[in-house]
């Protein structure tokens with residue numbers, strides 16, 4: 555089969571790799587229909603992730619084509635959503651809704667597992683990992699599929715930031731960042747009842763327009779000191795009790811802390827890089843830092859109906875579609891920021 559392989563900084567190619575087989579009775583094979591490229595894939599692409607070579611991609615949906623003898627909750631033919639980390643569904647962390655800390659779980663593309671940007675993937679712990687979009691395993695409407703794909707990581711990541719930061723009915727929320735996670739956090743904050751969402755950090759008119767489409771009431775097209783000044787003017791100097799940091803850089807984190815009111819919370823997600831917290835800044839203002847890696851699997855139960863009932867439309871983060879053979883171009887375009895998030899359609903020769 556064909557699958558994307560990371561060969562080193564800025565080198566991704568579509569390679570011929572062995573077809574997956576059932577290795578354990580709890581495995582399933584999924585024929586991948588759609589995959590996403592994640593902001594964290596981009597860190598890898600830029601040479602700041604796991605060393606090459608390895609398979610890549612961890613956002614995917616598709617159809618179960620084979621199951622092991624000890625798989626009971628999914629059947630051949632089921633249309634499934636695959637979270638960005640696999641998990642057994644039975645350990646104490648899975649039972650607590652923190653599947654990302656599963657004792658037996660792992661990341662796609664590591665330790666011999668398949669990546670999500672390919673034709674097929676072997677899914678360990680199929681019962682614990684796979685989530686059916688519809689209770690009967692049926693195929694959702696084509697137009698709902700990008701939104702369901704967004705639940706594998708990007709939307710549930712933005713949602714986790716909003717939940718962790720304590721967004722509630724009536725909150726004023728500042729979201730720092732204009733990438734797909736930031737857009738998702740805007741929509742998540744609105745879904746959780748935020749009265750006002752201010753998006754900071756984009757200098758691009760198209761991204762500001764999309765931020766408003768996702769629910770932002772105000773957009774501030776500056777960063778750093780300028781953003782702090784602009785938001786102080788917008789909020790009468792109060793800033794906000796909830797700030798969601800969706801960039802992951804040191805500068806962005808510093809800005810997020812400065813935008814947070816005393817006693818407030820900064821929610822963070824999306825693999826921060828090179829961020830060192832300055833306790834001397836946090837302590838006197840009683841700022842809480844909350845967040846981490848999103849337990850996407852845990853959130854899917856409540857968010858799948860929100861997608862299917864069109865309460866949210868997280869699939870709008872995908873701004874261009876590529877074939878699997880366009881995978882290298884998809885990375886290059888996302889890296890150049892000419893596309894917000896690539897959608898990869900896997901054709902299987904059809």
Ligand SMILES: [Zn+2]
Pocket residue numbers: 641642643644645646647648649653655656657658659
């Ligand atoms: Zn577990």
